[in-house]
Amino acid sequence: MPHDHHDHEHDNHLDPMDARVRALETILTRKGLIDPAAVDAIIDTYAHKVGPQNGAAVVARAWTDPDFADWLRRDATAAIAAMGFTGRQGEHMQAVFNTPDQHNVIVCTLCSCYPWTVLGLPPVWYKSPAYRSRVVLEPRAVLAEFGLELPTDTKVRVWDSTAELRYLVVPMRPEGTEGMGPEALAALVTRESMVGTGLPRVPA
Amino acid sequence: MTTPETDAPFDAPWQAQLFGLTVALSDAGLFPWTDWTQALGAELKAGHPYWQAWLAALETLLAARGIALPDEVAALAHQWQEAAHGTPHGTPIRLENAPLSSCG
Numbered sequence: 001m002p003h004d005h006h007d008h009e010h011d012n013h014l015d016p017m018d019a020r021v022r023a024l025e026t027i028l029t030r031k032g033l034i035d036p037a038a039v040d041a042i043i044d045t046y047a048h049k050v051g052p053q054n055g056a057a058v059v060a061r062a063w064t065d066p067d068f069a070d071w072l073r074r075d076a077t078a079a080i081a082a083m084g085f086t087g088r089q090g091e092h093m094q095a096v097f098n099t100p101d102q103h104n105v106i107v108c109t110l111c112s113c114y115p116w117t118v119l120g121l122p123p124v125w126y127k128s129p130a131y132r133s134r135v136v137l138e139p140r141a142v143l144a145e146f147g148l149e150l151p152t153d154t155k156v157r158v159w160d161s162t163a164e165l166r167y168l169v170v171p172m173r174p175e176g177t178e179g180m181g182p183e184a185l186a187a188l189v190t191r192e193s194m195v196g197t198g199l200p201r202v203p204a
Numbered sequence: 205m206t207t208p209e210t211d212a213p214f215d216a217p218w219q220a221q222l223f224g225l226t227v228a229l230s231d232a233g234l235f236p237w238t239d240w241t242q243a244l245g246a247e248l249k250a251g252h253p254y255w256q257a258w259l260a261a262l263e264t265l266l267a268a269r270g271i272a273l274p275d276e277v278a279a280l281a282h283q284w285q286e287a288a289h290g291t292p293h294g295t296p297i298r299l300e301n302a303p304l305s306s307c308g
Contacts, residue, residue, distance in 0.1 A: 012288040012297050016281070017259060018218040019288075023280035024262065025225055026299060027272045033232060039224040042231075047213065047220060088231060110245035112254070121213035121223075127254050163241040 046121050054085045055118035055168055056189035060182040062095075063173040073097065076168065085117045091163065093118070097170045098196075102155045105143070105196030106167045107135045113161035115168050119191055126195065136160070146197040169196040176203050219255045226262055235265055 014022070028034045058080055062069040071079040076093040080086075087093070093115060096104040108114065109132050114122040125131050135142045139156045143149075150156065159167040171193040177185060180203065192198025214220040230237050243265050247257035266272040287302035 012291045012293055014285050014288040014297065015218075016285075017256065018216070019281040019284040020259060020263070020277060021218045021222045021225070022284045022299075023277045024266065024272055025221065026280055026284075027276060028225065028229070028266075031271065033234065033271065034225060034228045038231075039221070039228045042227045043220045043224040046223070046227075088227065091237070111241050111248055112244070113241055123213070124254075129248070163236075163238040 046116065050085075050116060051120035052118075052189075052191035052194065053186070054083075054120075055115070055191070055194045056186040057182070058083060058085070058095075058118055058168070059170055059189045059194065060186035062170055063177075063185055064182050069170075072170070080118060080168075087117045087166075092165050093168060094159075094165060095168050095170050096157070096159055098172045100151075100154065100172070102157055103143075103150050103196065104157050104159060104167070104169045105135060105139055106159045106161055106169060107132055108161040109133070109136060110160075110162070113163055113166055115161075115166040118168055119194060123191070143197060146192065148198055169194050171200050174200050174202045215255070219258075222255065222259055222262065226258070229262075234269070234271070239265065 025034070025036065025039070029036055058072070061083070062072050068079060071082075072095045076095040077087075079095075080093050091113075096106075098104055106115075107126075112122050112127040114126060131142065136158050139158055140150070143156070161167055171189070173185070174188060177188070184203075188201040188203065190198055190200060193200045214223070226240065229235065230240060240261070243261035244258060247261045247264075248254070250257070252260060263272070263274065263277060267274055283299060283302040284297070287299050288297045290301040290303065291297045
């Protein structure tokens, strides 16, 4: 690409990726296929409004309400939607419950499918080739890198997400939380504990 | 492994814009999300960095549907870069600022 030899240092610079995205947006807007305001609203929603606090509310409710826990186990899509968290891509949700015998971990080996409605957008490590390939082959080693050492008699099960089916890990309720209400409990539920790469916080 | 730097979903505004565009197009029914994940998965398999793979996947889907052809995208991307050069720092970049851009 020819360069202007009289570049002004105050000129704006667009990197090639940025320019291509703007080109796509221009074409799509001109063709009436997208509304830039709707695009901004989507970005705002996923950058600021949807996040792991949604999933934490679901988990805390499951810990305190056995009927809800049962519903979540049978039909997570409906139970989660009843709390006001619904997906845009029509994906189904499945809640996988940790037990003393089985610890659950989620991954998307194909790309980066993730339960957006309850966890927001995935962190960089979830999208990395290393996590996507290694957690299937050597889950215990990967969990250890996250600082999670499980008892040797606890089985580790890895769930591979797809566009149609996404998983939410429901961690075990920590000891010492008897008598705590859903709001206080939700504060203990970390994103990592709902992906399976961590455990909930323990009360101070 | 989960430092604040690696926690943010986007490293640059164009990535957020690209994400928003893709979701809006799927919402509008241009492609089902399953097609999207397959396209993204194929680009990731080729070894591209994540957001570069995302952009390539969207360009592939739109080209296959005849909505935005590669030449058209390249030409318009070039115009956007010209527009950036023609825009004083600190003001929004507008396509109209590109030289020879009569259609902006």
